[in-house]
Amino acid sequence: MNEKEYIQYRGFRNIYDEEGNAIGFEFRHRLSYYRGVWLSQLRVGRVIVDGEEILAESGNITWIINGVEYTPEEMAKDNVHMWEMTVPATVRVKKPGGLAQGYHDIAIRYGYTSSYMPPIMDQFDDSVEKIAVFGGNTKKRRMLIV
Amino acid sequence: MKYVPPKGPKRGVSLYSYTEIIQLGMTLEDCFMEMQDMGAHGVEILGNSHIPGYPNMTDEFVEEWYRLLDKYEIVPAEYGHWIDTRMFKDRPLTVKESVDLLTQDFKIANKLGFHCLRTKMGVIDDILTPVENWREVIDEASPIAEEYGVIMLPEIHLPTLLEHKMIQDYVEYIDSRNSKAFGLNIDLSVFTDNFDGMFLGPGAELRGSKPEEIIPLLPYVHCIHAKFSRMIPDPDPESKLMFKEYNIPYDKILPILVENGWDGWMVAEYEGRDRGDENALSEAMHQHQILMKNILGY
Numbered sequence: 001m002n003e004k005e006y007i008q009y010r011g012f013r014n015i016y017d018e019e020g021n022a023i024g025f026e027f028r029h030r031l032s033y034y035r036g037v038w039l040s041q042l043r044v045g046r047v048i049v050d051g052e053e054i055l056a057e058s059g060n061i062t063w064i065i066n067g068v069e070y071t072p073e074e075m076a077k078d079n080v081h082m083w084e085m086t087v088p089a090t091v092r093v094k095k096p097g098g099l100a101q102g103y104h105d106i107a108i109r110y111g112y113t114s115s116y117m118p119p120i121m122d123q124f125d126d127s128v129e130k131i132a133v134f135g136g137n138t139k140k141r142r143m144l145i146v
Numbered sequence: 147m148k149y150v151p152p153k154g155p156k157r158g159v160s161l162y163s164y165t166e167i168i169q170l171g172m173t174l175e176d177c178f179m180e181m182q183d184m185g186a187h188g189v190e191i192l193g194n195s196h197i198p199g200y201p202n203m204t205d206e207f208v209e210e211w212y213r214l215l216d217k218y219e220i221v222p223a224e225y226g227h228w229i230d231t232r233m234f235k236d237r238p239l240t241v242k243e244s245v246d247l248l249t250q251d252f253k254i255a256n257k258l259g260f261h262c263l264r265t266k267m268g269v270i271d272d273i274l275t276p277v278e279n280w281r282e283v284i285d286e287a288s289p290i291a292e293e294y295g296v297i298m299l300p301e302i303h304l305p306t307l308l309e310h311k312m313i314q315d316y317v318e319y320i321d322s323r324n325s326k327a328f329g330l331n332i333d334l335s336v337f338t339d340n341f342d343g344m345f346l347g348p349g350a351e352l353r354g355s356k357p358e359e360i361i362p363l364l365p366y367v368h369c370i371h372a373k374f375s376r377m378i379p380d381p382d383p384e385s386k387l388m389f390k391e392y393n394i395p396y397d398k399i400l401p402i403l404v405e406n407g408w409d410g411w412m413v414a415e416y417e418g419r420d421r422g423d424e425n426a427l428s429e430a431m432h433q434h435q436i437l438m439k440n441i442l443g444y
Contacts, residue, residue, distance in 0.1 A: 115269070
């Protein structure tokens with residue numbers, strides 16, 4: 001079952017290496033569009049956690065779609081696999097120590113192309129103050145980590 | 147007794163209307179049940195949206211599809227798909243890549259029993275003029291479409307108006323090749339006569355086409371998107387229609403389709419702002435079907 005919020009509570013957790021050290025965190029979010037998109041249509045933007053911005057090009061963000069982990073660069077070249085509208089993607093963020101117990105404000109930005117709409121409507125810009133029609137906005141949620 | 151669709155304009159539903167609730171767990175069977183309740187027997191699905199694992203459709207899905215069509219007396223009316231010409235950030239799709247995408251969908255649509263395809267082409271401007279290479283793409287895809295028994299229908303949607311050049315380009319294309327693989331889908335948004343509360347893209351002129359402008363195009367129109375955004379009680383005390391679409395004059399358009407002998411599916415496409423609310427959504431879907439049923443008489 002998907003939650004109505006785009007960022008899903010279920011799936012928000014720290015991730016650990018084999019020695020049990022927290023090396024980052026991950027969360028799931030569902031597509032805010034009425035149809036699935038080919039991965040190369042996606043424009044992966046930043047993750048913002050408690051005000052700290054982690055850029056897509058930092059090398060610290062990957063997306064897991066249908067069990068396969070992709071870097072933003074890999075997604076930009078992949079027009080074979082699709083992010084389905086009913087299947088949340090997991091966003092994995094490298095952050096030594098992970099997130100402390102308690103509340104966290106999680107936000108993500110991304111966009112996608114929509115070829116049948118005027119070209120001006122799907123120009124994605126990762127600046128937080130810019131809003132584009134096709135996904136170029138910020139999805140946010142405040143959630144607890146145990 | 148097996149359901150037999152009547153001749154003339156037929157009432158159907160695009161599952162696009164249910165998107166926000168499908169994303170939360172509404173199933174294909176839930177959608178079909180509501181369609182049967184409303185006597186809306188034709189379905190439009192969108193490949194990218196409604197086929198689990200698309201483009202890799204499973205045999206289990208196909209089996210379930212036919213089981214549900216039979217159980218709920220639903221007919222495949224139209225299959226929506228896209229040529230995503232802005233697939234890559236640095237270049238548009240080539241003709242071959244476009245034809246490959248189309249072919250992938252022809253095969254899926256054929257397996258699911260669809261004849262009409264709502265083919266969304268990439269556009270290059272604010273009034274939705276298609277990409278320059280559209281004729282080459284359709285030329286190459288047409289024999290393949292015929293092989294799979296499908297017809298590609300670009301959707302004519304506001305801010306495009308019926309008088310715009312691209313409509314004439316499409317008609318000339320069909321005539322010049324005597325094409326059996328290419329036609330038109332008209333979205334009723336083009337007949338908008340009240341722009342209050344409408345979401346408008348950058349190319350919108352705040353006017354619609356006149357309903358009678360569809361008459362010369364009808365031989366090319368294979369499917370209609372029965373767009374609606376806001377249903378209100380019919381304000382005319384003499385009217386027996388019960389409801390009215392606030393922005394689009396259904397009472398003027400549908401009789402033209404009947405009088406001119408048009409035969410095809412009108413699939414309901416709801417764009418209301420409240421469609422994320424399942425109660426409001428089902429109510430609006432029913433109101434819209436009542437309006438169409440009361441105009442058509444069936």
